[in-house]
Amino acid sequence: MTEITHRHVQSTSGLRMHVAEAGTGPLVLLLHGFPECWYSWRHQLVALAEAGYHAVAPDQRGYARTGGPSRVDDYTILHLVGDAVGLIDALGEEQAVVVGHDWGAPVAWATAQLRPDRVRGVVGMSVPHRPRSSRPPVAAMREQLGEGFYMVYFQQPDVPEAEFDRDRAATFRRLLYAASGDGPALAPIVPDGGGFLDFCPEPAELPGWLTEDDIAAFVREYEDAGFTGPLNWYRNLDRNWELTAAWHRAPITPPALYIAGDRDLVVAAPGARDIVAGMNAFVPGLRDTVWLPGCGHWTQQERPDEVNQAMIEFLGAL
Template sequence: MQAQDLAVNGINLHLHMAGPENGRPVWLLHGFPECWHSWREQIPALAGAGYRVFIPEMRGYGRSDAPQDVEAYDVLTICADIQACMSAFNQHDACIIGHDWGAMIAWHLAQLEPQRVNTLVAMSVPFAGRGKRPAIEVMRELFAERFNYILYFQQPGVAEQELDADIARSLRIFMQGASSSDLLLQDRPANSRLFDGIETPNELPQWCNENDFQAYVETFRKHGFHGALNWYRNFERNWQKTEHLQDVKITQPTLFLVGDKDPVATLEAHTISRMPNRVNNLEQHQLSDCGHWIQSEKAKEVNKLLLGFLAKHFPA
């Protein structure tokens, strides 16, 4: 493993790298509330197969900068972080792999960079395209009287106060069970706090040992959750700024993976079923007995699918 800081797009981005320097570039983009270390099972597999692997600590996380302004976290700005990194390494042919919010960035990078992004892998979050109106408007209508964690995240400072008070506890609760969303989607009054009525789990999940867990904790120790939560505060801005991508389909060879116990598989079932109409060259797999943290929960299965897909469409 190597690491370096890159001055890109007005911020300092901390980047981890592995594999042969002349290997074809593969980018691993993490989601919330995760960190670069959430790809710990994929890094050696990809590097061992001959790829040059790039794992950024995304804007707002860990040793990368975390601007205070909400506006600094819209989807095109975050995409520009990765685009600038690719330019810094003179990359013209890359594979982008993303999970959760990282998948959202990967989908947009594929639209923005049809030449440089050769191959795409998205995990847990399907490609929905640009809706007829901002998703946050729909959420406010649907959850006017019930709790919704995304709406709870909207007011700067509120969720931070709860989550930052005990970072380790917050992360343990997020990791609990098949998925954090199992907890966050419980039917509760609209004025609830995020963890109301939720007990702190005594044990970590099987896929995360104590040393791994400390890497997650360390990620949020520097900035707290503010930068990471700001990603959620840009739904309307993202919608406004992506009008030019309205009709842009995904043309690259694409692999989509989702767990059968991931609430996304249920909540976004309609979107998943419609993806072949929007993604021209799509391979999909639903992993059994798997929740949201797919690359950790089912690492061997994910790696097998990943390496098989890359061997076919992006050989090392």
């Protein structure tokens, strides 16, 4: 059986990154989302290796075994793209196919947008490419969705991480279940005086794709770094808007694939389906959009076989 190995790699961005990897061949970089780590790609690492690729899943900046700096300002989209490109450098490659899920998807889209010379292809899961908005995003979220919208809630220092740290096993169990296709339809709005997990119920039983061992693995990976680094990504939303003015509505030109579950809360958001339907205007190389019936937010964990097949077919056509 194909083995997943682990090491630390010094990215040319200056960050020492933990990576899980398998296989040899053309490089496929797998970028996880929130609140995840390399373990989210456990099914893809093996499948891609057996299909003839060098699959590499880093713990991104601030996460798990990589960790990261303490300053909030050091978690901008330019830092994150720099880490991805720097990892391609450190692995001795000129190009990679960059795959991202959840927060990893905007990093993948931005890497393809800012450095198309380094990207053979790009795969976004759950989060479609959204063109840069006409004004800073956090104020717009407050106006449209209120102070309780989870991304606004995450702007507070210390409060969200204190909630998530209180019982990390419960945090992962409730969040992974609640946002999945097996969970209830979620409105990610924190109630007045409450917390994020208040809209994430305890499951009566775990869905078939998620085990207690999986939850224990996430808890173990978060043991040292915790949640502050991951939450700092959200605390740079307005700063990212400022820093990317030079790429306002710039197209993403490498070949692209988009995969999402039809029960994903991201695509249930107002206007999200229209953004997916119109992505070709800003992602002219988009080759396919794959919808996974009954799948929620944790795309590659909930539907590993379908995701692996779609990715391998896309890779084979490059």
